[in-house]
Amino acid sequence: MSADTPLMPIAGAIDPVPVPRAATKRADGRVELVGLSKAHIRAELEAAGLEAGQAKLRAKQLWHWIYNRGVSDFAAMSDIAKAQRGWFAEHFVISRPEVVEAQVSTDGTRKWLLKTHDGHDFEMVFIPDADRGTLCVSSQVGCTLNCRFCHTGTMQLVRNLEPAEIVGQVMLARDALGEWPSQPEGRLLTNIVMMGMGEPLYNFDNVRDALKIVMDGDGLGLSRRRITLSTSGVVPMMGRAGEEIGVNLAVSLHAVTKEVRDEIVPLNRKYGIEQLLEACAAYPGANNARRITFEYVMLKDKNDSDEHARELVRLIRRYRLPAKVNLIPFNPWPGAAYECSDEDRIRSFSNIIFEAGISAPVRTPRGRDIDAACGQLKTAAERKRRKAAA
Numbered sequence: 001m002s003a004d005t006p007l008m009p010i011a012g013a014i015d016p017v018p019v020p021r022a023a024t025k026r027a028d029g030r031v032e033l034v035g036l037s038k039a040h041i042r043a044e045l046e047a048a049g050l051e052a053g054q055a056k057l058r059a060k061q062l063w064h065w066i067y068n069r070g071v072s073d074f075a076a077m078s079d080i081a082k083a084q085r086g087w088f089a090e091h092f093v094i095s096r097p098e099v100v101e102a103q104v105s106t107d108g109t110r111k112w113l114l115k116t117h118d119g120h121d122f123e124m125v126f127i128p129d130a131d132r133g134t135l136c137v138s139s140q141v142g143c144t145l146n147c148r149f150c151h152t153g154t155m156q157l158v159r160n161l162e163p164a165e166i167v168g169q170v171m172l173a174r175d176a177l178g179e180w181p182s183q184p185e186g187r188l189l190t191n192i193v194m195m196g197m198g199e200p201l202y203n204f205d206n207v208r209d210a211l212k213i214v215m216d217g218d219g220l221g222l223s224r225r226r227i228t229l230s231t232s233g234v235v236p237m238m239g240r241a242g243e244e245i246g247v248n249l250a251v252s253l254h255a256v257t258k259e260v261r262d263e264i265v266p267l268n269r270k271y272g273i274e275q276l277l278e279a280c281a282a283y284p285g286a287n288n289a290r291r292i293t294f295e296y297v298m299l300k301d302k303n304d305s306d307e308h309a310r311e312l313v314r315l316i317r318r319y320r321l322p323a324k325v326n327l328i329p330f331n332p333w334p335g336a337a338y339e340c341s342d343e344d345r346i347r348s349f350s351n352i353i354f355e356a357g358i359s360a361p362v363r364t365p366r367g368r369d370i371d372a373a374c375g376q377l378k379t380a381a382e383r384k385r386r387k388a389a390a
């Protein structure tokens with residue numbers, strides 16, 4: 001293994017616990033500025049020797065260069081004296097995750113295999129549509145939750161991504177799309193979904209800090225209404241997500257009975273369907289204009305009967321949830337225990353929900369030719385390594 005960071009302990013499939021993990025120090029001792037709040041940048045500048053007034057002014061300028069202009073080289077910061085630019089470069093860095101591989105699908109979807117500075121691989125996907133462009137961002141390397149239909153859940157390698165690595169994904173996408181400086185109109189990258197690798201609510205602090213930067217009006221400037229956080233149902237963190245981040249919520253429900261959900265989303269054994277739906281009903285900011293999305297992966301003969309669809313409608317009504325349902329055709333991967341439901345079955349399931357007055361679109365899988373589709377974000381590099389070792 002090339003990675004040299006201690007791994008976050010994996011606490012088990014049913015009752016994983018979030019493990020706090022300090023930011024990894026860069027080998028050269030310089031401080032990464034990406035991912036720090038404005039106040040934190042200022043404090044770092046003072047700690048490196050700038051007096052308070054200077055630090056305040058420079059922090060503001062740096063913020064603009066980093067997040068509005070997309071600059072990662074201090075030498076380009078024309079409103080800072082040349083000598084001081086050199087001093088900055090000795091003490092600080094503005095970096096991006098390293099790109100190992102970038103692929104473009106025949107349908108325009110792009111996938112990046114990225115590497116953290118300490119050698120862990122993770123992935124990011126950009127999905128262009130007629131009226132929007134959605135970046136699917138990862139929150140962890142791997143995932144501790146082991147949902148049985150999800151390829152990411154089979155990965156052994158896990159650590160939380162740091163704020164710099166989460167914001168860094170958005171910045172890298174902007175680099176690739178040529179979208180600097182930040183501007184309010186005419187962007188290709190308009191939406192963000194925290195639906196890449198990992199469970200964002202098991203990396204709460206880093207995801208929150210990163211999204212605050214993404215939403216900052218002086219910086220990347222994406223509205224919280226255009227950001228969606230997807231959780232498999234980490235009930236105790238859902239209230240805080242609403243209060244402290246305030247983005248749209250998506251919940252990976254996938255089943256309507258305890259028996260089936262226990263099997264396919266093992267976290268259900270800890271936080272059951274009732275508890276989860278109560279937390280949805282209490283989610284701050286959810287209303288008819290901002291609905292909660294329920295994701296439902298269509299698994300043949302497992303969760304896809306008409307009766308399951310009717311029960312889904314009953315549950316949404318019982319908890320009075322402002323809801324929409326996203327039906328996701330299962331993306332098979334080698335060794336998966338399930339198959340995707342037939343098209344007719346998916347249509348029938350969707351119709352039952354739709355006829356109850358709830359929107360239930362079937363998601364079109366995107367980027368299948370480059371393994372970019374949902375739940376396939378397990379790095380090609382890992383597969384290649386394993387092949388080489390075999």
Ligand code: SAH
Pocket residue numbers: 143147149150151194195196197198199200230231232251252295296297328329330331332374375376
């Ligand atoms: N951990 C979070 C977010 C990442 S997963 C969560 O589970 O919500 C993003 C979405 O992809 C989830 O709804 C997940 O259930 C779905 N997904 C995972 N594997 C899939 C697969 N093989 N086919 C289709 N959807 C999948």
Ligand code: SF4
Pocket residue numbers: 143144145146147150151152153154196197198199232252
């Ligand atoms: Fe983790 Fe989400 Fe995959 Fe479940 S579906 S294993 S929570 S990434």
